Amino acid sequence: MLAVVVLAGGLLSAGPPQAQASTAGFRGVNWADARDNFVNGVLYVSGLSSADTHASAAATADQLVGRMYALTGADTVRMPINEPTVAGYWDTYTGAIDTALGKGRVILAYWAYSGGKPASTTGFQQMWDKVVARYGSNPNAYFEVINEPYSYGASDLNNFYNAWLTRYPSVPRGRVVLDGTGYAQNVPAVGADHRLDGTLLAAHDYSFFAGYESETEWANHIGRYIGGYADRTIVTEWGGPMGPGSKNGVHYDTIDYSIPSGSFFADYIRGVSAKLRSLGVGSVYWPGLRDGDWYSLTTRSGTQLSLVNPTGLTRLQYAWGIGDGGGTDVRIVNAATGLYADGLGRTATGSTAGQATGDASRPEQRWTVENYGNRVRIKNRATGLYLDGAGRTANGAAVSQYGDSGSANQQWTVVTDANNVRIRNAATGEYLDGAGRTGSGADLGQYADSGSANQRWRIVAAG
Numbered sequence: 001m002l003a004v005v006v007l008a009g010g011l012l013s014a015g016p017p018q019a020q021a022s023t024a025g026f027r028g029v030n031w032a033d034a035r036d037n038f039v040n041g042v043l044y045v046s047g048l049s050s051a052d053t054h055a056s057a058a059a060t061a062d063q064l065v066g067r068m069y070a071l072t073g074a075d076t077v078r079m080p081i082n083e084p085t086v087a088g089y090w091d092t093y094t095g096a097i098d099t100a101l102g103k104g105r106v107i108l109a110y111w112a113y114s115g116g117k118p119a120s121t122t123g124f125q126q127m128w129d130k131v132v133a134r135y136g137s138n139p140n141a142y143f144e145v146i147n148e149p150y151s152y153g154a155s156d157l158n159n160f161y162n163a164w165l166t167r168y169p170s171v172p173r174g175r176v177v178l179d180g181t182g183y184a185q186n187v188p189a190v191g192a193d194h195r196l197d198g199t200l201l202a203a204h205d206y207s208f209f210a211g212y213e214s215e216t217e218w219a220n221h222i223g224r225y226i227g228g229y230a231d232r233t234i235v236t237e238w239g240g241p242m243g244p245g246s247k248n249g250v251h252y253d254t255i256d257y258s259i260p261s262g263s264f265f266a267d268y269i270r271g272v273s274a275k276l277r278s279l280g281v282g283s284v285y286w287p288g289l290r291d292g293d294w295y296s297l298t299t300r301s302g303t304q305l306s307l308v309n310p311t312g313l314t315r316l317q318y319a320w321g322i323g324d325g326g327g328t329d330v331r332i333v334n335a336a337t338g339l340y341a342d343g344l345g346r347t348a349t350g351s352t353a354g355q356a357t358g359d360a361s362r363p364e365q366r367w368t369v370e371n372y373g374n375r376v377r378i379k380n381r382a383t384g385l386y387l388d389g390a391g392r393t394a395n396g397a398a399v400s401q402y403g404d405s406g407s408a409n410q411q412w413t414v415v416t417d418a419n420n421v422r423i424r425n426a427a428t429g430e431y432l433d434g435a436g437r438t439g440s441g442a443d444l445g446q447y448a449d450s451g452s453a454n455q456r457w458r459i460v461a462a463g
Contacts, residue, residue, distance in 0.1 A: 023200065024280040026234050027320040028076030028107065029068050029288020029297065036290075037080040037111040037147070042089045045079060046291040046300060048096060050089075057095035063303035065100045068288045071298060071307050073317060076105040078144070078236055078284045082113065083120075086127045094134065101140045107177060107236065107284065108135070109144035116151030125167065136171050144177040144202060144236060147184070154181050154189040162195045173198035177234065180225065184237070185209070188227035201229055204237040207268040213415050214374045215260065218271025223279070230279040238272055239286035240265045242309040245294035253419050258311040258326025260369040260376070261459040262414035262421035269312070273319035285316050329366045329381060329462035333358065334434035335420050336453035340365045341387075341432075341444060343380035343401060352398040353380070353387055357440045366462045375411040375426055381462075386410045387432075389425035389446060396435060397428075399444040420456035431455045 031045045044050065047060050065077055077100050085093060100106045108131060110124075118124035128143075135141035145164050149157050161178050165171075176199045180187040184204035191201050203225040212218050226233050241247075244254050255261065257269050276283050289305065290296045297312060298305040307313060311326060318325030332341040339355035343364040346352065359365060366381035378387040385401035389409045392398065402410065408427035415422045423432040428446060434454045435445035447455065 022231050022280070023234050023282035024321055026076050026105070026282025026284065027072075027074050027322075028078055028105070028234075028236070028282070028284030029072060029074045030078045030237065030284055030286045030290070031065070031068075032287045032290035032293070033080065034291040034293075037082075038113060039082070039111070040113045041084050043080050043082055043085045043093075043111070045096070046289050047303060048092075052092050052095075054092055054095035057092050058099045060303055061096035061099040064289060064300070064305060065103055067303075067305040068298060069103060071305060072285075072288065072313055073320070073322060074104075074285075074288065076107065076282075076284060077103075077288070078107040078109055080111050080147075081108050081127065081131060082111050083118075083123045083127045086130050090130065097135070101135075101138055105140050105142060107142040107144050109147050109177075109236065111147050112149075116149055117146070128164070128168070132168050132171060136168065139175075142175045142177055142200070143171065144179065146179060147236075148182075148204065149179055149184075150182050152181065154186070157181055158190060158193040158196065161190065161199075162193075165196070165199070174200065176200065177202050177236065179204070179236075183209075185225050187225055187229050187233055191227070191229040191232060199232070201233045202236040203233055205235065205272055206238065207240055207265055212271075213264060213267060213413065214371070214376070215267050215271035215274065216371050216374050218268045219275035219278075222272050222275050226279065226281065230281050233281050235272075235276060235281060235283040237286040238283060239295040239297075240269045240312070241294050242297055242312045243294050243299075250418050254309060256311050256461055257309070257315045259330050259459065259461050260328060260371075261330070262369075262376075262416065262423070263419075264416035267414075267416075269315050270325075273315040273325065276319040277321055277325075280321070283316075283319055327462065328368050328370070330369055330459045331358070331360070331365050331462050332367060332378075332423075333458045333460065334454065335456035335458065336436060337434040337438050337442075339434065339438065339440065339442070341367065341457075342441075343383040343385065344441060345382060346401060347383045347385070349385065349401070349403045350390070351385075351401055353401050353444045354441050355434060355437065355444055360463070369414075369459070372411055375413050377410050378412060378423075387412065387444075389428040389430065391427060392446060393428045393430060395430075395447045397430070397446050399432060399446055414459075417456055420458050422455050423457060432457065 430446035
């Protein structure tokens with residue numbers, strides 16, 4: 001995982017049209033060091049320590065990997081290696097690796113401590129010599145040559161990869177994983193080099209790689225990273241907050257990823273998972289287990305694991321091609337009035353939409369959020385009509401409901417505001433606003449940007 005913010009614009013090279021993938025069988029989770037894996041020394045994945053032996057590491061892996069697989073449906077675990085770990089902890093660490101290999105695939109990924117490349121070519125080769133000697137013939141062992149090789153230009157990186165393949169010709173190329181250039185952001189730059197044909201390719205994507213506010217934009221973002229190489233690509237890192245936490249001084253409650261809530265993180269998780277599913281690209285979630293990481297899918301007590309956020313798992317499994325990913329029906333509640341957006345049973349096109357006291361049994365308070373390019377449309381379950389700005393640009397103007405027109409009046413941008421969102425009309429430029437109208441049945445309004453609580457909404461599961 002990256003420890004820095006990277007803007008990915010301009011890093012991508014063109015590739016052939018996207019193809020249907022053959023990597024969908026990779027359903028993975030990362031098992032990581034609590035310090036992250038960029039460690040200048042021995043790596044201790046969460047649950048292991050310097051006090052472990054081969055036997056105790058094997059027993060710990062049996063419990064932790066077994067439990068991760070049972071909780072999530074994963075069949076692959078990605079484990080870090082570096083020079084000190086293989087040189088000084090190998091007899092212990094192989095206990096965990098051997099046990100994990102008995103349960104499914106293991107991706108052994110090399111982490112350079114700093115600088116995006118090995119500190120010593122000799123040390124790097126000695127490490128891989130030892131790893132390949134032990135696991136090169138194991139059909140469940142995969143070798144990710146270097147994680148996030150951001151210090152290399154494309155030509156130098158491809159030469160580096162070719163040298164690795166030349167040094168280990170007995171390793172089947174189908175078990176070698178090559179990260180795209182940068183922070184594994186540009187798969188086509190590696191995939192286009194025919195010297196590397198037959199290998200698997202890796203992409204990474206995180207919400208801090210860009211600043212999008214729609215599922216569609218995030219889907220397109222990971223799609224560009226993969227380019228025309230979906231048939232060879234595994235996304236070996238992607239993930240988002242599973243529990244409550246803070247980013248840039250803003251606190252986020254636990255996010256419900258099963259609905260299109262408009263949260264910045266939800267847009268990312270939902271958009272990426274949808275794209276991976278549509279391409280058939282396998283993926284390895286960051287992290288399945290990492291102590292102290294608010295992205296961690298599980299939390300550990302000794303060798304016992306528990307799932308942190310079931311809705312996060314729902315979307316991960318959706319990316320893997322399992323399940324329906326959750327629902328699309330939501331309720332929308334105003335932060336100031338406490339009232340819910342409500343169709344009020346008004347089925348005539350052009351009728352106003354309102355707000356009413358919360359009642360989960362009312363279909364008039366259920367809305368379907370539909371992706372529409374980089375915006376959304378919001379359709380009432382009871383009336384079958386869409387929220388519509390109706391071209392009204394005056395402050396305080398009512399929001400209407402209309403039949404499907406496809407116009408900009410029915411398109412809305414949903415922008416994260418901590419645990420709430422703001423909802424802006426594409427045609428009028430006005431924000432959906434409770435307007436301080438606390439009477440049940442009052443009209444929904446539109447106002448220019450005020451920053452007030454009247455323009456803040458919480459999108460919650462309809463159930």
